[in-house]
Amino acid sequence: MITDLHNFLEQYFTSHECVVVTENGTEMTIHLTRELDQVLMNRPFYWHYMDKTGRQGEPMSIQLDTSTAKPENNKEWIHFGSPRLQQIFNHIKQKARYTMLYEETNIQVQTALLPWLIANVAVHYIGSQKKQEVYSIGLHLLNGSITTNMMEHIDSFVLQRTMSDYSYTISPIIKPISGFNRIFQFIEQQLLDANIQWARESKDLLQEELQLVHYFFDKQEENRDILEKENERLHERLEPKIEINLINAGLFYLTESSTQFILKK
Structure with a gap:
């Protein structure tokens, strides 16, 4: 089974051409591409508006923490069973089964x-x-x-x-x-x-x-x-x-x- 969730996520984001900045053993900041912004950030109105106005748009960044227990910081805790990880698994299924x-x-x-x-x-x-x-x-x-x-x-x-x-x-x-x-x-x-x-x-x-x-x-x-x-x-x-x-x-x-x-x- 996947024993290193942090490494798994780094592979996932870098394989989709995102910039991943690992701050320590559990925290990471990811600068998303447009594709993953649309997959993960639920902003269909924003991207529809960008397309209609002929503008490029700016993908968001997310901050994740893969600690085994809920961290005491403002980063999003991602773990097995979390909604964010389910989003990623679903995207993997759809993209490259x-x-x-x-x-x-x-x-x-x-x-x-x-x-x-x-x-x-x-x-x-x-x-x-x-x-x-x-x-x-x-x-x-x-x-x-x-x-x-x-x-x-x-x-x-x-x-x-x-x-x-x-x-x-x-x-x-x-x-x-x-x-x-x-x-x-x-x-x-x-x-x-x-x-x-x-x-x-x-x-x-x-x-x-x-x-x-x-x-x-x-x-x-x-x-x-x-x-x-x-x-x-x-x-x-x-x-x-x-x-x-x-x-x-x-x-x-x-x-x-x-x-x-x-x-x-």
Whole structure:
């Protein structure tokens, strides 16, 4: 899963050509482009007016803080589950749900590029306490090796939409559709092995709430409809469950040296 939210956000904004000024380990000021101003700042009237008057317009800047606890400053606290981060995830989904990229090679020697399937997946925990985690998983489509925190591993690579001269791709042994199944099975196993105390607590709270509802409404026939609706509402709110959603994914062709670098992590 994404363990360094600050680094993830820096990658997101710089990849969209924003200027990012990191003030310390958790605070950042971002000078937005017009595109991201329109995505994040909810100013449709302003940009409509700029277009009508033939003016360029001035994108806004935002100040974010990625601290694990709410900071005591005037910057916007961004964290897993925050509306701002949901905006960014939604934009990623709409903008580039699937992609194919090639590692740049600047040598005049025949260079093989090896296939990786990379998927960024959001895991939503639903119950008495809601939270979200993001997994970034890479699957080597030749030998089936799985690597976590994949986006952090490839952060230093130069990737492009077209192959460099003298490069050629190796065909996957594992087909992408099978690769997706392996990635989701891996995440599901991680969840099965994780601490499920949150689910037990949510289940216990659900039983307590159901007992209270039955105590108040179960004695009279005219309350039967109210009882059924309250039961349904409580199960919807407190029944522990997990939803897994694909944010985006891509087929990445990487050099042998980069592949070995990832596999040794």
